[in-house]
Amino acid sequence: MKITDYSLHNRSLMVVVCVIITFSGMWAYVTMPREAAPDVEFPYIMVITAYEGASPSDIESLITYPLERKLKSLTDVKKMKSTSSEGSSSIFIEFEPNVEIDTALQRVRDKVDEAKSDLPEDLEADPIVKELSPNEMWPVLLINISGDIGLARLKDIAEDMEEDAENIPGVLDAEILGGLEREIRVEFDPDRVAAYGLTISEIIQTISLNNVNTPGGSLDVGEAKYAFKTPTEFQSPDEIFHLVVAMRDNRPVYLSDIATIRDTFKDRVSFARVNGQEAVTVKVTKRTGEHMLRIADELKALTERYRQRYPPQVRFTITADSSKDIRMMVNDLENNVLTALLFVLIVVFIGMGWRNAIVVAMAIPFSMLIGFWVLDSLGFTLNMIVLFSLVLAVGMLVDNAIVIVENIYRHHVQEGRPLMEAASVGANEVAWPVIGSTATTVAAFVPLVFWPGIMGQFMGYLPKTIIIVLTASLLVAMTINPVLSSLLVRKPRRARPDAEGDDWAAHLHVVIRVYRRLLEFGLRYRALALGVFAGMLYLAIYAFAHSGLGVELFPDTEPRRIMVDIEAPQGTNVFKTNEFALKAEAIARKYGNVENITANVGLGSGGPDSGPNHARVMIDMIDRELRQDQGPGAVVHAAGVACGHGTALAEDRLELGQALGGGVGPGVLVGVEIFHLALSALQGHWHDLLLEAPLGQGHAGLLLAVEGEGVLILAADLIAFGHVFRGLAHGVAADGIKEHQLVHELGVPQLETPAGLGQQVGRPGH
Numbered sequence: 112m113k114i115t116d117y118s119l120h121n122r123s124l125m126v127v128v129c130v131i132i133t134f135s136g137m138w139a140y141v142t143m144p145r146e147a148a149p150d151v152e153f154p155y156i157m158v159i160t161a162y163e164g165a166s167p168s169d170i171e172s173l174i175t176y177p178l179e180r181k182l183k184s185l186t187d188v189k190k191m192k193s194t195s196s197e198g199s200s201s202i203f204i205e206f207e208p209n210v211e212i213d214t215a216l217q218r219v220r221d222k223v224d225e226a227k228s229d230l231p232e233d234l235e236a237d238p239i240v241k242e243l244s245p246n247e248m249w250p251v252l253l254i255n256i257s258g259d260i261g262l263a264r265l266k267d268i269a270e271d272m273e274e275d276a277e278n279i280p281g282v283l284d285a286e287i288l289g290g291l292e293r294e295i296r297v298e299f300d301p302d303r304v305a306a307y308g309l310t311i312s313e314i315i316q317t318i319s320l321n322n323v324n325t326p327g328g329s330l331d332v333g334e335a336k337y338a339f340k341t342p343t344e345f346q347s348p349d350e351i352f353h354l355v356v357a358m359r360d361n362r363p364v365y366l367s368d369i370a371t372i373r374d375t376f377k378d379r380v381s382f383a384r385v386n387g388q389e390a391v392t393v394k395v396t397k398r399t400g401e402h403m404l405r406i407a408d409e410l411k412a413l414t415e416r417y418r419q420r421y422p423p424q425v426r427f428t429i430t431a432d433s434s435k436d437i438r439m440m441v442n443d444l445e446n447n448v449l450t451a452l453l454f455v456l457i458v459v460f461i462g463m464g465w466r467n468a469i470v471v472a473m474a475i476p477f478s479m480l481i482g483f484w485v486l487d488s489l490g491f492t493l494n495m496i497v498l499f500s501l502v503l504a505v506g507m508l509v510d511n512a513i514v515i516v517e518n519i520y521r522h523h524v525q526e527g528r529p530l531m532e533a534a535s536v537g538a539n540e541v542a543w544p545v546i547g548s549t550a551t552t553v554a555a556f557v558p559l560v561f562w563p564g565i566m567g568q569f570m571g572y573l574p575k576t577i578i579i580v581l582t583a584s585l586l587v588a589m590t591i592n593p594v595l596s597s598l599l600v601r602k603p604r605r606a607r608p609d610a611e612g613d614d615w616a617a618h619l620h621v622v623i624r625v626y627r628r629l630l631e632f633g634l635r636y637r638a639l640a641l642g643v644f645a646g647m648l649y650l651a652i653y654a655f656a657h658s659g660l661g662v663e664l665f666p667d668t669e670p671r672r673i674m675v676d677i678e679a680p681q682g683t684n685v686f687k688t689n690e691f692a693l694k695a696e697a698i699a700r701k702y703g704n705v706e707n708i709t710a711n712v713g714l715g716s717g718g719p720d721s722g723p724n725h726a727r728v729m730i731d732m733i734d735r736e737l738r739q740d741q742g743p744g745a746v747v748h749a750a751g752v753a754c755g756h757g758t759a760l761a762e763d764r765l766e767l768g769q770a771l772g773g774g775v776g777p778g779v780l781v782g783v784e785i786f787h788l789a790l791s792a793l794q795g796h797w798h799d800l801l802l803e804a805p806l807g808q809g810h811a812g813l814l815l816a817v818e819g820e821g822v823l824i825l826a827a828d829l830i831a832f833g834h835v836f837r838g839l840a841h842g843v844a845a846d847g848i849k850e851h852q853l854v855h856e857l858g859v860p861q862l863e864t865p866a867g868l869g870q871q872v873g874r875p876g877h
Contacts, residue, residue, distance in 0.1 A: 115538045118590040119531060125594045129477070136480025139487035144402040145437045147249060149494045151568045154189075154206035155243035156219050158182070162234060163198045167681060171195035177229035178202055178238065181222040187215070196681050199722055203243075208564050216242055250394045251282075251407055252432040253709055253729070254414055255383065257390035258425040263376065266290030268425065269391040272417060276393060279409045281401030288711045289383025290391040291376040297351065303369040307359055317356045318366070380723065381713030382689045385428050387696060392711060400492055404441075407434035430709045431672065431729050440498045451475055451505045459513070466599045467516055473595060474512035474587050475505065481583035486576065496569070500576035507552065507581060511545045511588035519596045534597040542589065549585045553578050670732065675699075677726040685713040685723040692726040699730050704738045707731040 118125050160174050175195045182191065182202065190205040206215045220240045227237065254272065256265050269287045276285040297318070299311065329338045352367040366372070383392040397406050411429065418427045452472050459468035479501070491497060519537035522528045528536065559574035561567070633640040675695050679688045689712045696708050712726040732738070 112539055112542045115589050115593050116535055118594050119535055119597060122594050129591060132477060132480050136483045139483040143487050144400055144492040146403045146492050146494050147433050147437060149496050149569055149572050150400045150492055152212045153243060153565060154208055154210050154212055154215060156204045156216060157243050158202040158223060158238055158240050160200040160238040161198060161236060162231065165198055167195045167197060170200045173231050174200040178226050181226040185218060185222060196722055212242055249433060250396045250431060251403060252395060252410060253430045254393040255385035255390045255428040255430060255709060257385055257388045260425060262291045265391040269393050272393050275413055276395050276410060279406060281397050281406045283396045283398045286394045288381050288392040288394060294375055294377040296373045296375050297370050298373065299370045307357060307364050307369060309357055314356050321354055379685060384710040386708055403437055404434050428707065430707045430731055440495055444498050444501055447502050447505050448475060448479060455509050466601055467520055470592060470595045470599055471509055471512045471516050474584055474592060475508050477587045477591055478508045478580055478584040482580035485579050496572040497576050500573045504577050504580045508584040511549060511584055512592050514541050514545055515588050515592050516596055520600055523600055530597050530600060534593045538593040545588060549581055553581055673730040675728040679724040681724060683724040688712055688724050688726050692728055695728045704733055705730055706733045
C-alpha cells in the first residue's frame with residue numbers, strides 16, 4: 112500500500128514521527144483530567160424554593176402550584192415531579208436527552224421569573240434554579256475538622272478552609288456541614304409588647320428600617336463632587352439596645368424595654384461527625400471536566416498546612432476520597448500495559464526471536480500514545496469508562512502487528528528477500544486482511560456509539576475509546592511496524608532443526624501438534640465438526656438459561672465505600688434524624704473492617720434538596736487485603752436496618768439495597784387532638800386547634816382557625832398574625848449585623864406539645 116511504501120522510503124521521517132508521537136502522547140496522558148464519572152450533561156434541572164416555617168400543604172398551595180402552572184408550558188419535558196416538604200419546595204424537571212442543558216436552564220429561569228408575582232411576598236430568597244450535576248452528589252473528598260475546642264471555633268476554622276478551598280482552580284463549591292453559626296437574637300417579651308400597645312410586625316419593621324445604608328445622592332461643592340449617604344447599619348449588638356421603637360406619653364420606648372438582645376448561636380440545622388466525634392465537615396465538589404487528582408492533591412496539601420497551623424487537639428480527617436479510586440484505576444491501566452508488553456515479548460520471542468518481539472511489542476505503547484493524544488484533542492477525560500476501555504483494548508492492539516511482522520519475517524528469513532523488499536512485500540501482502548480484521552472488530556462497537564439516552568452518553572465513551580485505539584493500532588501496524596522491522600529484523604545465526612522438512616515448530620511444541628491433528632480431523636469430517644460445534648453452542652445456551660444465575664449490571668464484589676442514606680418521615684426534626692444516624696454509626700462500628708465513619712445530618716447532607724429529615728452516613732472500608740472474614744455486606748444491611756428509614760448504597764456496585772426496620776413512621780400513632788380554648792385574650796374567638804397530619808403522612812402541622820375580631824386582638828392584620836407564629840416557632844430573620852444574622856423571636860419556652868402552643872398563644876399580649 113502507498114502509506115506503507117511511503118513510510119519505508121522515508122524512514123528518517125518516520126523516526127521523527129515516532130519521537131513526536133512519544134512526547135505528544137505522554138504529554139496528553141499526563142495532562143488529561145482524571146475524574147470518576149464521564150463528562151455527561153444530565154438534562155435534569157431543580158427548582159428549589161425555601162419558605163421557612165410553612166407546612167407542606169402551605170408550600171404546595173403557595174409555592175409549588177404557582178410554579179408548576181408556569182413550568183408545565185415548557186416543551187421537550189420528559190418528566191416533572193415536585194416535592195413539598197416542611198419549609199421547602201423542590202421541583203424536578205427531566206428534559207429529553209437531546210435538549211441543550213444551557214438552553215433548558217434559561218427557559219426554566221424565564222418561567223420561574225413569570226411565577227414570582229404569584230409567590231408569597233415575604234420569601235427570604237428567590238427560587239433557586241440549578242442544573243443537577245453528579246459532581247454535587249459525589250464530592251472529591253470530605254475534610255472533617257474535630258477537636259475539643261468547641262463547635263463555634265471549629266466552624267471558624269472550617270470557614271477559613273472553605274474560602275481557601277474555593278480558590279483552588281477547578282473547585283466548584285466548598286460547603287460546610289455541621290457546627291454552630293453565630294446569631295444576634297432579639298427576644299421579645301410578649302407582656303411588655305402588649306403593655307405598650309405594639310405589634311411584632313411594627314417592631315420588626317422599625318428595626319429593619321433603622322438597619323440600612325441610605326444613599327443621599329451627590330452634591331457639587333466648588334470644583335469637587337461629593338456623594339452623601341446615611342450609614343445607619345448596626346455595627347454591634349449594643350447599638351440595638353438604644354433603638355427607639357415607639358413614643359408613648361411623649362417618652363421614647365427603647366428596644367431594651369421590650370426585648371432581650373442575646374449574642375448566641377442559630378438553631379441547629381445540621382450535624383456532622385467523624386468516627387463518633389462531633390465535627391465540622393467541608394464538602395468539596397469539582398467542576399465537570401477538571402483534573403480530580405490535581406484538585407485532591409491540592410486539597411490534601413491545604414489540609415496539611417492547616418494541620419501544622421493548629422495544635423494537635425484540632426484533628427483534620429479526610430474521608431470519602433474519590434481520588435483513591437481514580438489512582439487505583441490509572442495504576443491498573445499502567446500495570447496492564449506493562450504486563451501486556453512483557454507477555455508479548457515472551458510469546459513472540461519464543462517464535463521469532465527478541466528483535467521481532469520488540470517490534471511487535473512497540474505496537475502497544477505507540478497505539479496507546481496516539482489514542483491518548485486523540486482523546487485529549489477531543490476533550491475526553493480519563494474517567495472510569497475510558498480507563499476500562501483502554502484496559503479492554505490492550506490485548507487487541509498487537510493482533511495487527513503480529514500478522515504483519517511475522518509475514519515480513521517469513522519473506523526475509525524463509526524466502527531470502529532483502530529486508531526493505533521483505534518489509535514492503537510482507538506488509539502489503541496482508542494489508543487488506545489486517546484492515547478487514549480491524550474493520551470487523553470496530554464494526555462490532557459502532558452501534559454502541561448511537562446508544563440513546565443518558566446511559567448512551569455515559570457508556571458511549573467505551574466504543575469511542577476502543578474504536579480510536581484500534582484504528583491507531585492499524586495505523587501503527589501499517590507504518591511504524593514495517594519501518595521498525597526494516598531496521599531490526601535479522602536472520603537467525605543458526606538454522607533450527609527440521610527433521611521431516613515440515614514446520615519445525617510442529618515437532619517441538621505439543622500444542623501445535625495437537626492443533627494440527629484437530630484441524631486435519633475437522634477438515635476431513637466437516638459435517639461432524641459443524642454438528643459438534645452447533646451442539647456445544649446449544650448446550651451452553653441451555654445451561655445458562657436453566658442455571659438461575661440471572662443478570663446484573665455489576666458483579667457482586669466487596670465495596671470500598673458504603674453510603675447509608677436516611678430519609679425520615681416528613682416533619683421529623685433534625686435532632687430525631689440525628690438519632691437514626693447515631694444508631695447506624697453504632698451498628699456499623701460493631702462489624703469491623705471499617706476505617707472511617709462520617710455522618711452528615713440535615714441540610715446539605717444528601718444533595719441539593721436535603722432537609723432536616725435527611726442524613727447520610729459514609730463508611731470507608733479498609734483495604735480488601737486487610738479485611739477479616741466479616742464482609743461489608745453485613746455492614747450494608749445492618750447500617751440500613753439501624754437507621755430504620757435508610758437505603759444502603761455500595762458505591763462501587765451502584766446497586767441499592769433497601770433497608771428494613773421501623774422508626775417513627777407508620778409505627779407511631781399521632782392522633783387528632785381538638786382543643787377548645789377559652790382564653791381571655793382571644794375572648795372565645797378561637798374555634799379549633801387541631802393536628803393536620805401525623806408523622807409519616809406528610810408533615811405534622813397545626814391548623815389554626817380564628818375569627819376576624821380575634822385576629823384584631825392578636826395583631827393589626829393577618830400578616831402580623833403570621834409574624835407572631837413564625838416568631839413563636841423559629842424566629843423571623845432580618846438584616847444582619849456585619850457578618851452575623853439578626854433574628855427576632857418571641858421569648859417563650861420550648862414547646863413540647865400542641866397544647867403548649869395553645870397556652871402560649873392564649874397569653875395576654877400575644
